[in-house]
Amino acid sequence: MNKIFASAEAAIHDIKDGSILMLGGFGLCGIPENCIAALVKKQVKDLTCISNNAGVDDFGIGLMLQKKQVRKMISSYVGENAEFERQLLSGELEVELIPQGTLATRCMAAGYGLPAIYTPAGVGTEIATGKEVRNFDGKEYLLEYAFNADFAIVKAWKGDAHGNLIYKETARNFNPLMAMAGKITIAEVEELVPAGELDPNAIHTPGIYVNRIFQGSNYQKRIEQRTVRKKN
Amino acid sequence: MPLTKEQIAQRIAKELKDGYYVNLGIGIPTLVANYIPAGMNVVLQSENGLLGMGPFPFEGEEDPDLINAGKQTITTVPGSAFFDSAMSFGMIRAGKVDLTVLGAMEVSEEGDIANWKIPGKMVKGMGGAMDLVASAKNIIVAMMHTNPKGESKLLRKCVLPLTGVKCVKKIVSDIAVMDVTDEGFKLVERAPGISVDEIKAKTEGKLIVDGEIPEMVF
Numbered sequence: 363m364n365k366i367f368a369s370a371e372a373a374i375h376d377i378k379d380g381s382i383l384m385l386g387g388f389g390l391c392g393i394p395e396n397c398i399a400a401l402v403k404k405q406v407k408d409l410t411c412i413s414n415n416a417g418v419d420d421f422g423i424g425l426m427l428q429k430k431q432v433r434k435m436i437s438s439y440v441g442e443n444a445e446f447e448r449q450l451l452s453g454e455l456e457v458e459l460i461p462q463g464t465l466a467t468r469c470m471a472a473g474y475g476l477p478a479i480y481t482p483a484g485v486g487t488e489i490a491t492g493k494e495v496r497n498f499d500g501k502e503y504l505l506e507y508a509f510n511a512d513f514a515i516v517k518a519w520k521g522d523a524h525g526n527l528i529y530k531e532t533a534r535n536f537n538p539l540m541a542m543a544g545k546i547t548i549a550e551v552e553e554l555v556p557a558g559e560l561d562p563n564a565i566h567t568p569g570i571y572v573n574r575i576f577q578g579s580n581y582q583k584r585i586e587q588r589t590v591r592k593k594n
Numbered sequence: 595m596p597l598t599k600e601q602i603a604q605r606i607a608k609e610l611k612d613g614y615y616v617n618l619g620i621g622i623p624t625l626v627a628n629y630i631p632a633g634m635n636v637v638l639q640s641e642n643g644l645l646g647m648g649p650f651p652f653e654g655e656e657d658p659d660l661i662n663a664g665k666q667t668i669t670t671v672p673g674s675a676f677f678d679s680a681m682s683f684g685m686i687r688a689g690k691v692d693l694t695v696l697g698a699m700e701v702s703e704e705g706d707i708a709n710w711k712i713p714g715k716m717v718k719g720m721g722g723a724m725d726l727v728a729s730a731k732n733i734i735v736a737m738m739h740t741n742p743k744g745e746s747k748l749l750r751k752c753v754l755p756l757t758g759v760k761c762v763k764k765i766v767s768d769i770a771v772m773d774v775t776d777e778g779f780k781l782v783e784r785a786p787g788i789s790v791d792e793i794k795a796k797t798e799g800k801l802i803v804d805g806e807i808p809e810m811v812f
Contacts, residue, residue: 388663388665388679389661389665391642391661414679437719438721438722439718439721440718441716450716459717459719461722461724462679462683462725463679463680463682463683463686463724464724464725465679466679467683469680481725481728482687482729483725483728484724484728486706486756486759487724487755487756487757487758488756489720519659529676530659531644531657532643532659532661532662532676534643534676534677535642535678536678536679537678539678539679583659585658587665587666587667588666588667589668590667591653593653
């Protein structure tokens with residue numbers, strides 16, 4: 363069992379035109395920067411990207427949008443990207459907006475081997491159109507299906523040779539859910555260690571879910587909204 | 595005088611109770627954190643995966659891995675916890691979060707809320723708003739009573755696409771505090787110097803005025 367890949371390019375080698383990808387992160391926090399750069403370099407196109415956001419103009423998934431590699435985005439909030447807006451209005455890009463909790467739970471369902479879940483989010487709104495509604499104990503819920511993605515691409519803080527992953531702070535977000543949900547899961551980590559060096563009590567994603575892992579490099583970790591207070 | 599945004603937040607803070615877990619939305623709701631009474635233990639939930647959100651970091655101490663749902667750099671307070679996005683909405687759906695404070699573009703007299711989409715304008719998405727309004731057990735809306743044209747935002751029926759139905763429990767606007775009841779908006783308090791007649795005139799939905807309506811006290 364060798365899960366360790368030498369580079370992002372090697373780890374994504376079989377992602378091809380038309381693939382359905384999950385990409386972890388919330389805004390620019392916890393995004394798989396190295397894999398995104400490799401996908402841009404590889405010039406794969408017609409991708410469907412399931413990701414909470416679509417990056418900003420010159421970073422994150424925004425880099426793939428610039429190269430017109432994305433055919434469809436499935437996201438909960440996409441407001442920070444002018445190129446995204448242009449492609450959407452011109453019809454080049456298809457967008458499916460879904461509630462954030464529904465997005466997370468549809469990833470979770472896939473990782474837990476469940477075909478679908480019921481959630482109250484969106485009942486009585488336009489996103490309920492065409493969906494099965496079921497009443498449990500007097501409250502209505504929508505049937506939402508588990509995602510079916512070819513690849514899940516996630517970013518973790520630490521990982522080991524077995525693919526066990528630990529995330530840092532709020533960079534966790536969608537990453538562990540997507541890691542469980544991909545047919546093939548690719549993890550890039552800030553620190554890759556030999557098996558046995560991570561505390562088994564502290565593992566967030568057990569390695570069974572991770573097919574490929576590599577040591578990332580040159581993380582920019584851009585901040586979208588830098589908010590600070592002054593020291594007195 | 596109508597309340598300032600800070601005063602709306604200050605009035606909402608009076609609804610907090612010791613031990614509450616609270617989710618604050620973007621905009622005026624965020625300001626509520628500035629008015630948590632001293633000595634009261636309130637834990638702030640950020641739906642991107644944190645319980646125990648603290649103030650903004652000091653300059654030079656920003657951590658790109660530590661942000662809130664508005665993507666702002668933040669800090670944690672002692673006793674905080676991180677989790678994934680499914681667990682975050684799980685604790686909201688399961689009724690563990692005591693209070694959710696949100697902004698709104700429109701609220702109906704039945705408690706429907708619209709705050710995510712204006713037809714004809716760029717749609718950015720609902721983020722976590724639909725999950726929050728469908729699940730939270732207590733929702734307070736912070737909003738302006740009228741739009742810049744002076745038209746009421748408290749309506750019989752919402753005109754804009756809905757975020758959720760029959761979910762808002764209380765509204766704190768710049769001129770009034772109202773409970774959303776089965777019969778309509780029940781006026782609870784007036785902003786200082788604002789008459790009941792003015793509130794009536796600015797409320798398109800059904801407004802219930804029962805007895806003397808006190809002025810807000812800060």
